[in-house]
Amino acid sequence: MTAIRGARERARAEVTAAIKEEARRQLADQGAAKLSLRAVARELGMVSSALYRYYPSRDELLTALIVDAYDAIGAAAEAALAATRGDDDPVARWTAVCRAARAWALAHPHEYALIYGSPVPGYSAPQATVAPASRVALALIAVVRDAYAAGALRVPEEAELPEGVRADITALADTLGTELPAAALAALAAAWAQLFGLLSFELFGQFQGVVEAREEFFTHTAAALGRHVGLG
Amino acid sequence: MTAIRGARERARAEVTAAIKEEARRQLADQGAAKLSLRAVARELGMVSSALYRYYPSRDELLTALIVDAYDAIGAAAEAALAATRGDDDPVARWTAVCRAARAWALAHPHEYALIYGSPVPGYSAPQATVAPASRVALALIAVVRDAYAAGALRVPEEAELPEGVRADITALADTLGTELPAAALAALAAAWAQLFGLLSFELFGQFQGVVEAREEFFTHTAAALGRHVGLG
DNA sequence: CCAAAAAGAGAGCACTGCTCTTGCCAGGCG
DNA sequence: CGCCTGGCAAGAGCAGTGCTCTCTTTTTGG
Numbered sequence: 001m002t003a004i005r006g007a008r009e010r011a012r013a014e015v016t017a018a019i020k021e022e023a024r025r026q027l028a029d030q031g032a033a034k035l036s037l038r039a040v041a042r043e044l045g046m047v048s049s050a051l052y053r054y055y056p057s058r059d060e061l062l063t064a065l066i067v068d069a070y071d072a073i074g075a076a077a078e079a080a081l082a083a084t085r086g087d088d089d090p091v092a093r094w095t096a097v098c099r100a101a102r103a104w105a106l107a108h109p110h111e112y113a114l115i116y117g118s119p120v121p122g123y124s125a126p127q128a129t130v131a132p133a134s135r136v137a138l139a140l141i142a143v144v145r146d147a148y149a150a151g152a153l154r155v156p157e158e159a160e161l162p163e164g165v166r167a168d169i170t171a172l173a174d175t176l177g178t179e180l181p182a183a184a185l186a187a188l189a190a191a192w193a194q195l196f197g198l199l200s201f202e203l204f205g206q207f208q209g210v211v212e213a214r215e216e217f218f219t220h221t222a223a224a225l226g227r228h229v230g231l232g
Numbered sequence: 233m234t235a236i237r238g239a240r241e242r243a244r245a246e247v248t249a250a251i252k253e254e255a256r257r258q259l260a261d262q263g264a265a266k267l268s269l270r271a272v273a274r275e276l277g278m279v280s281s282a283l284y285r286y287y288p289s290r291d292e293l294l295t296a297l298i299v300d301a302y303d304a305i306g307a308a309a310e311a312a313l314a315a316t317r318g319d320d321d322p323v324a325r326w327t328a329v330c331r332a333a334r335a336w337a338l339a340h341p342h343e344y345a346l347i348y349g350s351p352v353p354g355y356s357a358p359q360a361t362v363a364p365a366s367r368v369a370l371a372l373i374a375v376v377r378d379a380y381a382a383g384a385l386r387v388p389e390e391a392e393l394p395e396g397v398r399a400d401i402t403a404l405a406d407t408l409g410t411e412l413p414a415a416a417l418a419a420l421a422a423a424w425a426q427l428f429g430l431l432s433f434e435l436f437g438q439f440q441g442v443v444e445a446r447e448e449f450f451t452h453t454a455a456a457l458g459r460h461v462g463l464g
Numbered sequence: 465c466c467a468a469a470a471a472g473a474g475a476g477c478a479c480t481g482c483t484c485t486t487g488c489c490a491g492g493c494g
Numbered sequence: 495c496g497c498c499t500g501g502c503a504a505g506a507g508c509a510g511t512g513c514t515c516t517c518t519t520t521t522t523g524g
Contacts, residue, residue, distance in 0.1 A: 008491070008501075032350075033265075036480065049483080050503050058481065118264075118349025119436055130441065162452050164445025172442060189443055190430065190453040196438075197429015198422065204351055206428075209362065210404060211421055213396025220394050221422040228460060240470075240522070247471095268511065281514080282472050290512065471520070480511065488503080494496095 016054045018044060020064055024111075027065055031110045037061070062114070067132050069111040074135025076104040081139045090147035094226035095219060097139050098195055102218055105199050112203055116196055137192050141178065144188055147231050148180055154230040156183040184230055191225045198222070248286045250276060252296050256343075259297060263342045269293070294346070299364050301343040306367025308336040313371045322379035326458035327451060329371050330427055334450055337431050344435055348428055369424050373410070376420055379463050380412055386462040388415040416462055423457045430454070 022040050037058050041048040055061040080100035084093040105112040115133070147153045161169070161183055169182045169189070178185070198221055201207050202214050211217045226232065254272050269290050273280040287293040312332035316325040337344040347365070379385045393401070393415055401414045401421070410417070430453055433439050434446050443449045458464065 006491075038480065047504050049505075052482075053502065113350035116432075116436075116438075118345035133438070160452070162445065162448035164448045165443065165452060168443045168445050168449075186449075186452075187456075189439075190449075190456070193433040193438070194426035194429045197426045197432065200348075200429065200432060201425040204348075206348075206365070206425070207421075211397065211400045213394065213400050216394035216396045217400075217418075217422075220392070220397060220418075224419075224422070224460075228456075238522075270511065279473055281474075284513075285471060
């Protein structure tokens with residue numbers, strides 16, 4: 001980002017990264033609730049007050065971890081998107097992106113809980129989190145956009161869209177700079193939320209005793225979701 | 233539950249209820265993270281150690297609140313179900329149940345977060361929570377079952393169901409004692425999770441800047457979900 | 465009426481986030 | 495080259511937490 005202006009900035013950046021690193025480790029194996037600044041400092045061989053020179057509060061540290069987590073799951077989704085570039089089966093692409101998100105979530109349950117579970121602090125998602133947070137959604141949109149460009153999208157009936165929703169969605173299409181039909185984009189927004197509903201239920205144990213073949217169930221449902229959006 | 237055996241039991245039950253009451257109040261306006269046994273005790277004019285005679289730990293208190301929250305949202309869903317009994321439009325019934333769940337969630341966001349957000353303690357949902365947790369799902373099932381009995385259910389194609397899922401779902405149908413087709417029940421399970429995905433995204437702020445006409449969007453999507461299950 | 469059981473009170477332990485003061489030490493300027 | 499100042503670590507301390515232990519009081523049933 002910024003040029004290295006001296007040994008001082010370098011050292012500072014390194015310590016900052018080390019703190020985040022250790023914090024992520026503790027987050028990964030104990031969950032956000034037990035993430036303690038003092039424990040992080042202890043592990044790094046520094047005293048707790050020194051840590052405040054790098055992160056002004058525990059919430060700021062958590063925010064940094066949140067941004068990283070959004071970026072990580074977003075990168076996973078984008079990788080799946082890129083890997084299926086040129087694929088002529090849009091449902092398969094969609095499912096691949098969904099499965100990539102699921103795989104990341106299963107591998108990093110506590111980080112997933114941090115970003116898609118209950119908001120931890122006195123909430124208020126900082127502005128810095130909104131861009132990384134949208135990367136998975138953008139990957140899903142890309143699948144639909146490509147299918148649309150290839151003429152492989154069944155567009156749902158426009159008439160059914162409620163007035164307020166239509167307004168929101170056209171505004172959204174505007175800021176996204178996409179010419180996707182409003183009905184398709186609305187279905188996409190719903191599918192986006194529903195996808196994470198599936199993931200959260202699986203990760204938070206709500207499917208216990210209901211569905212055990214989780215992977216099959218997820219893939220099956222994700223494909224249905226993609227078809228509902230108009231793919232395939 | 234048990235007969236009143238003496239003033240002692242009565243007093244004990246009252247104090248236990250008062251503690252839970254005060255805890256719920258603190259949960260409602262500060263969230264689960266800030267729920268403190270000491271603060272509850274302070275507010276009740278007792279010393280913190282006395283509270284441990286009623287709840288052996290903070291987690292036990294939280295579990296009691298969790299059970300209550302599941303019961304409350306379940307009761308709301310069941311009320312909507314009962315209010316639409318005899319209604320001949322199954323999609324409308326479905327939507328009514330969904331909207332009842334949403335209304336409760338909006339009115340009790342912190343309690344919603346407690347049950348459908350990230351699991352708070354070292355997790356492990358106690359057995360006591362599973363029955364109350366299923367009440368909303370059972371209300372949704374009732375809508376579909378009634379529609380099925382009235383011959384108003386389009387049953388999805390059975391062939392598409394993956395093997396493992398079919399096995400899980402038929403086992404589930406068995407314990408539920410329902411003769412609903414496996415494909416319908418599987419779609420129902422998915423819709424159930426997806427419904428709460430919508431709710432969580434709305435309550436946890438994920439829709440910020442995406443959809444603002446939340447109620448219209450929810451109702452629209454819930455109806456689509458109902459149709460996808462085979463209603464209407 | 466009295467022993468036993470239940471409840472409350474209080475001190476205390478180990479931990480947390482966070483603040484403030486003190487002292488050190490090295491980077492950058494003259 | 496030397497000095498001084500800005501950045502940093504260290505430590506003590508505050509207010510709060512969950513939870514345990516002991517001691518005293520109250521209540522209850524035989």
